Amino acid sequence: MLVSESDVEETLKSIENHESVIGTVVVNAQGIPIKTTLDNSKTIQYAGLLRDLTAMARSVVRDIDPQNDLTFLRIRSKNKEIMAGLENDYLLIALQNL
Helix, strand or coil: CCCCHHHHHHHHHHHHCCCCEEEEEEECCCCCEEEECCCHHHHHHHHHHHHHHHHHHHHHHHHHCCCCCCCEEEEECCCEEEEEEEECCEEEEEEEEC
């Protein structure tokens, strides 16, 4: 299913408008951040680390069930939550305060 750029922008705005969201990053298949609301160093840090982590998690899911695939990963710490959605070779990372 093809998604228009305006649909993507609308979805990002909807996510970013939640009061607890502190930033979003969209990463392409090559691991390059293509859209972000974070500063450059945080963008690179989150993009690199979450790309590696989602690749490992995807591998675990496929090892358990080769017919399945990872679509969403949620990590919660004491004061932050990181959510990563995977779709069509893109990774959407959303960070929020708890």
